[in-house]
Amino acid sequence: MSAATKEKLLEGALRTVVEQGVAKASARxxxxxxxxxxxxxxxxxxxxxxxxxxxxxxxxxxxxxxxRERLAALGSLAELMEFARSMHEEERAAGNVALLGxxxxxxQTSPALAAATxxxxxxxxxxxxxxxxxxxxxxxxxGYADPAGLARATAASFxxxxxxxxxxxxxxxxxxxxxxxxxxxxxxxxxxxxxxQRVVRHGxxxxxx
Numbered sequence: 406m407s408a409a410t411k412e413k414l415l416e417g418a419l420r421t422v423v424e425q426g427v428a429k430a431s432a433r434x435x436x437x438x439x440x441x442x443x444x445x446x447x448x449x450x451x452x453x454x455x456x457x458x459x460x461x462x463x464x465x466x467x468x469x470x471x472x473r474e475r476l477a478a479l480g481s482l483a484e485l486m487e488f489a490r491s492m493h494e495e496e497r498a499a500g501n502v503a504l505l506g507x508x509x510x511x512x513q514t515s516p517a518l519a520a521a522t523x524x525x526x527x528x529x530x531x532x533x534x535x536x537x538x539x540x541x542x543x544x545x546x547x548g549y550a551d552p553a554g555l556a557r558a559t560a561a562s563f564x565x566x567x568x569x570x571x572x573x574x575x576x577x578x579x580x581x582x583x584x585x586x587x588x589x590x591x592x593x594x595x596x597x598x599x600x601x602q603r604v605v606r607h608g609x610x611x612x613x614x
Contacts, residue, residue: 418460458521465525
């Protein structure tokens with residue numbers, strides 16, 4: 406019962422933020438959404454802020470788990486971009502883009518929420534780093550591109566695009582198109598013969614001295 410109640414509270418907190426905003430995520434509104442008594446928030450989490458922080462981590466774990474198998478099955482950077490577009494639409498429709506915007510804003514004044522949001526993003530970044538390490542290994546960029554740095558840059562780009570889409574959908578679409586063009590360039594490099602790939606690596610080596 407205790408575990409079930411905690412999960413109700415976590416899900417209730419996430420739904421409250423999506424539907425009403427973080428400013429209205431009080432003990433009363435979260436408890437009403439979860440269908441439990443307010444006192445259980447303080448019994449299980451100590452404070453509303455701690456519940457929101459736990460809910461942020463809980464939500465990120467759920468979303469990453471939802472996509473893990475699809476990420477593991479990707480075979481090229483072009484497929485990664487196609488997946489990213491699909492995921493972007495799914496996450497917006499589920500309200501998770503709005504949720505992220507609320508948490509990022511609240512994290513500016515709440516250290517607990519800032520740490521929890523960073524932890525949640527860290528889960529995504531680790532998944533992306535694994536995928537990028539695997540996909541880049543088949544291209545001349547292996548050994549030159551930093552998968553860890555690229556994973557963080559990719560996550561930051563998609564956060565920006567998702568929030569930007571709320572005020573300029575066409576501009577956000579153009580940004581995604583530009584990222585797809587870069588993925589297409591990487592696909593061309595991947596398809597080069599061994600001699601051409603050696604030439605590219607030689608050029609990269611000279612350029613990074």
